[in-house]
Amino acid sequence: MTGRADLRLGISDVAPVVSCGSFSTRAVVGEHLPITATVFREGHDAVAASVVLTPPAEPGASATPVRTRMVEFGPEPDRWTATVVPDREGLWTYQVEAWDDPLSTWHHDVEVKIEAGQGAEELANDLESGARLLEEVAAGVSEDHAGVLEHRADLTAAAAALRDESLGLTARIAPALSPSLQGVLHAHPVRRLVTGSQVYELYVDRPRALYGSWYEFFPRSEGPVVGGTPTHGTFAQAAERLPAIADMGFDVVYLPPIHPIGTTNRKGKNNTLVAHPDDVGSPWAIGSPEGGHDAVHPQLGTMEDFVAFVERTKSLGMEVALDFALQATPDHPWVTSHPEWFTTKPDGTIAYAENPPKKYQDIYPINFDNDPEGIYAECLRVIRVWIEAGVRIFRVDNPHTKPLNFWNWLIWEVKKTDSDVLFLAEAFTRPAMMHQLARVGFTQSYTYFTWRTEAWELREYGEELAANAHYMRPNFFVNTPDILHETLQVGGPPMFKIRAALAAMMSPTWGVYSGYELFEHVGLRPGSEEYLDTEKFQLRPRDWAAAEASGRSLAPYLRRLNEIRRAHPALQQLRTLRFHAVDNPDLLVFSKTDPASDDAVLVVVSLNSSYTQIGTTALDMPALGLDWSDRFAVTDEITGAHYDWGQTNYVELDPHREPAHVFTVHRSLPTVVAPQ
Template structure:
């Protein structure tokens, strides 16, 4: 920092500036700092921000926040991918100092003689402003200078034109004693880094043919998996995540349900990467050829889907690296290579990479692999267990890749200690899996989401209600309503969410004693009859499509920083909102955590968080049912898990009342029709009641 005035506690700054803060193109990024000065003269602050091209963006003035806290606030909106830089400046504002003094002296009744020096000082400041204001406004400024120096005018007419320039000189201030703070970095990604809806499926299961007595099972391929793309797109997803597509090792291959002994027809886990056919830069021959993969990417893009690829830095015992570079692994005392363990779990089919024996060689090879797939058209990588690899390696790799292709995104699959998850976000991971799955009460979910909002400068959550590894007991035993509840929570609390195939079919049977699926697709082919499930009404797909449509249509849901919670007097219910000041769009959600019983509650809404005044009435329109209600700050709600476990409201400010036509005389008596009370605390619904959803029961 250089200059006269202290500038402290600048935000957003991550780890004292060691890493850049994060934003996406078009996101409103709040910038704040603490700045103060001696005495009573006015202080001003502004943000200087430079785009990736090095060009300065428009002057951004900061406003003072809470009285007495000396905290200044502004917002910037980056418009390009890349590294941005910003600096907070503090300056003496002579116009504001003059305005404050003159206003007080006029109120005290001082006359022209007592204000002579003030009038001269005002003219000096305005003359300096002539070089700063737009050409179209210079005439006004000159007229104000003339007025201040005109002794023949009455005092109010001398001062008035100068005081009327307050708004102009706020945007184009005269700055003296400018102090420049430290420069800080902001990495800006494309919008999908923050707002995305993910769907995971195994290509080998799509179009697979189960084994029969007469014939072995036949794997699905990229060509057959294309048939599933329209169904995924119809549900409103925009990212299709594929587990590893590489050759699968045969040595120590796991059998069905993670058994240690594999039958000859067992397909093995895709995460046991590498065999005679190749390693991380190869495609499993059962899935097809590189040309088939490129055709699959093109078909997905045609459906509005971007394909995310798994990056799992581990090897099967027969991976080419094991023989070509044995130094890249850990050798045990008996001379064997150590396989992966997470006691009591053992992964005999996987060798972890040891990054310490030949770090330069390993880094060069992995960078080559990643850039190979980037060259094939992949721009999103879901990274398997990044917390088990060195953090300096990830920091190096991510920024090496972004130098080549800034649009590449990385999702961290790291279910580990909070400090590590936050650390991965800081060093460059675009998004992160979270503890969402294990937050099963309203109070837990609220506290966790508030923690994530506080970390929005560097960590972007992606909420998943299930994965191939995780089938939480709430889904095992909660019935179909719980599948709806968890989908609402995941899709509408976080800007990014995802689900693993089978969720829409209410798959809920777990392997005994484990939090994962029975007959797990990680170890076997699992073809599903999507069309039959849809035809029989055993699919959640229409509900998922509605949630994703609501997400897409409401800009407020595209952000994380705007998440606000509201009080509700029932601990089984959670109430939250998101408001977008630019568009005025507001979404208000009340969701039950109880999948078995009807729950009532009374809300106490934070009205300013909705963009409303405390006294206002407004209309809420339920996007799930089409019903509308008249609401205020306090409202009663009733949620039935089988009919409607959540309200998803868009908030509509009522139009001002029309001026009534004058009438000659009022009738002697008026008859008022009774209006039935609405279960949600307002007037009667304007659309039919929700349809019976018993058909969701599996």
Template sequence: MTGRFPIEDVTPAVECGRYPAKAVAGEIVPVAATAYREGHAALGCNVVWWGPDGDPHPFTRMRPGEAGHDRWHATITPDAAGSWTFAVEAFHDPYLTWRDAISKKLDAGQGLEDVAADLVEGQQILQAALATAPTQVHSRLEGAAAGLADTHIPLFARVSPALAVADVLWRYPVRELVTRSAEYPIWVDRPRALFSAWYEFFPRSEGVAVPAPGEPAEHGTFATATARLPDVAAMGFDVLYLPPIHPIGRINRKGKNNALVAEPDDVGSPWAIGSAEGGHDAIHPDLGTEADFRDFIAAAREVGLEVAMDLALQTAPDHPWATKHPEWFTHRPDGSIAYAENPPKKYQDIYPLNFDNDPDGIRAEVLRIVLHWVSLGIRAFRVDNPHTKPLDFWHWLIGEVKRAEPDVLFLAEAFTRPAVMHGLGKIGFTQSYTYFTWRTTAAELRAYCEELVESADHMRPNFWPNTPDILHETLQHGGPPMFKIRAVLASMLSPSWGMYAGYELFEHEARPGAEEYLDNEKFQLRPRNWAGQEAAGQSLSGFIGQLNAIRRDNPALHWLRNLRFHDIDNDALLCWSKRDPATGNTVLVVCSLDSANVQWGNTTLDMPALGMDWQDRFTVRDELTGASYDWGQRNAIRLDPYLVPAHIFTVHHPGEV
């Protein structure tokens, strides 16, 4: 402990301030601390905070929380990207101490002779307040001080004006014995770091005709894939994620469905990076040139899409690094380079890097590569399996990139142990894939999401119902209603979500005995008949567009910390809400988890979480159907998965809809 008053357990603080907490520009960030003092005198607390330019921001007074717990709370709202800092200050508050004491004496019936010294003390405190309060409130303070000194009026009239300036002296307190905590960092990103909708497709499968049976598929290019961009944008996505676009190795190339021996026309896995054509800084020649890629990025930007690239730090056996830098790999006793394994899985077409043999060399090369793509217009990277690389490497790399380009985002594809996932968030990853895909019951989803809200200072979730690697059994067997259900859950629970192409076409055929797609696009071209299936009513694109439009139009859905669950008496239903404190916008969702049966339930809503008193009635408007209902705390719900498996309500006071 240092200073006059103890200040403990300051939040947000990641590992006691070792790493910056996370926020985005415009986010309301809760700050809290435990502070206390001896005796009965009043303690005050406030937040002081500084932006990236080092300039201090307005003094923010903290309010006490639950009585007797000495926990203090405030919020701050950073308004620009960059490195921010805050500290908590505790101080003796002479005005509140005086106000409490004289109020108790007057309430006890004590007269002028008992409070004469208090009247003088009050005048002194009000005079001291004039030194720091703005001139526009001086008249109130001067009038209150004059009242205390006026011996010609009754005691209560003398004291009342001084008691009535509590609001002024809350905003502009007299502070004595000020004690400041340590300073804590916050890294503030651009808003897309928290609120985003991602769509993944393979350019090599896009923009080309579906081949006739028995005919080979045509390899797509950046130019042909450009034709798909307006449709992705029309579904409301704002980030388009591309798997690796680099040359693909030929040595040990995998065939269709991960076959060990490739046929001559097999295209291989994009994650087996590198060949004679180049490595991580090169573009696969069948996709086009660097100029074509720039044109693709520009075309995406024109329709409102930001292109995100894959950063996969591994190589094919014929990557240039394998001959130029053999020290960057692990060698077997026979001298050969070890390929990647995750027993019982084997990746004979991939060499993992060894970051310990020449860490300086690898770091310099990877930083060069990332900044190369940044120079071409990339501001977001999806990072492949970051949990298989040293965390100190990522901490260094992300820090170096952000020093040069503060608005670059990093999404961690880390389906691994919780401590490692959280560790990656702490050391700098902007967002993370999560366990959402495997949380399928109401209890699992509620518990997991509440855990993520508690971790919001360091880990931002991105919910994906599917990926090229993952086709969960709920989608394999749940039919089209389950595709709607999982999309509602992903898009409404998390401010960031994403889906892999084919989800909107209900693709659900799995490789027997596996949780992955049959005819996996990782190993082959999969051109799709987008227009034909949509015309035949076999597409979810319109529904996905509705979800993303609802997300865009409702600020409550842009945040994570505001997620609140409500009780409902049917375990097949999940009920939650989000409320934006700045605008009052409130969204209330009830979603079925059963894709086969109609489900009924009765809500018991946490009314204050909706901005209501317990007895209030209000109007809800279903943003999916347009229907409106009169609701209160307890309401009956019926959801039919074959019609609309969820209600997505905006909450209004009566007469607002």
């Protein structure tokens, strides 16, 4: 015999659940998490259900579960839902309970029999059954339920009325069916045949796991230009850039690796195989005689200088994310101390990294099947070095090239002592691997957003991400040091605004790589997504002040997008992303809502950077919390314009002026006061 024989009542299709409960569902503190299940029973008696949410236990105390009553919702029969809101970090559990609901059965039966014309004599047993149920509720109320104690007299009086044969039938049942008493009975029901589903884990992160704006830059490019020649920057010089990043409204400052860089097989400018003496090499080519993953590049400064940089970032309301790239140069101390951690070829040489036709002669991949115990321990030690230095976010380079069980072990080992540490997976890889990395523990993931440029692609991908929000959180980067998409190379400044608006409004977390605000768009060669003079292999100082003074900067637009995101809780959500119909394939319309604040934002974006686009919307009004025939006001948060809208609306967007509407939805039209 298979299955659970103890399931007295029917419970199936509990959601959200990750891989049948093999991995934890995810949420953040304060997030509204809908739990659904199919709940049913034999016969015609009423069944009810609750979600039992159990928080992490406090030290020296047991956790107290909280039950939230579920309600039925359509269109599928027997489908129940309740929304839970975890209020602190850590590992929670949740379970769906189904139970026989004799009070609802009694209520229904009495009403049906009265409507059929039955009198008090025929209802004698029903009236007595109801009285006993009310007495059961009154007797079961403990001193802890102070809110119900004041209704004990009402419960007792209602039971007495049901038994009072001197009253008419209507008067006998009226107290038991009064709205006030029904509210008490709904909150404190009689529960019989209680049946529990499987218990599922829910890991709750801090809010930054879901919502944030990232800015990536290379500290080494922040040095002064002397005699026309860039000089290597330090942490102290890089810290001078932080106020401008904060002014644009970013929350996370992401740094590429800051460790010593090897010289053996060092790459030159634009990834050439021969480096000149002044070439700085790739930050991802980690390790030299000066140290490895636990050291700071001496030209950037000392560990104390890095800690000061972290503290300066915090003082501006931001935090540092640090790259965690598990690979080594031939000069890394690990190569000498632990040669077994790498793959040795038949000729005795260590294998360098390859992704044909690309070759990375300056990087040795780690072989996690050789001495896994030693490698695991060292990786955990390195992570804790940077946690001690103040880093609480790690952007993990190429996690899909390392074993899944390693990440599952490392991430949750870190979470045991530092629950607020977050991990971003830089995994531009196959969907199955990308999703599994999220399941095993990664907090966020890079996505395919960069390559989704058509309206149907963006809609399909957005719906996929929203459907999987219970375990996979996206980070929409508009560009990276590796990726300059063709649309940005040829689309001009309007396309930079379009992609920024899409990323910032669709995803609760988004990011830009330094230079985006200067419209850097020149590729290495036609058909390449690499930048010409890529910063990965050379210093690339930028004249920020001149760009601002000339007006050739996207910084004010990025600032406005981040201001809008901070002002609207709806834009900090993923689960509520909904798309709306429009009759132009070069327009995309979507909305987000926030269940806690009743906030709603509606976005219309032109995907064409060359020509004005017009169209007519067909809005999904219930998705906005409106009836199909409602009229409502919208305010464009970018231009300040106001409009009176309904389901069908004319839109016109000129990409050379403003390629996007970001509307605050006012669910009732504002009152117009006539001038005195």
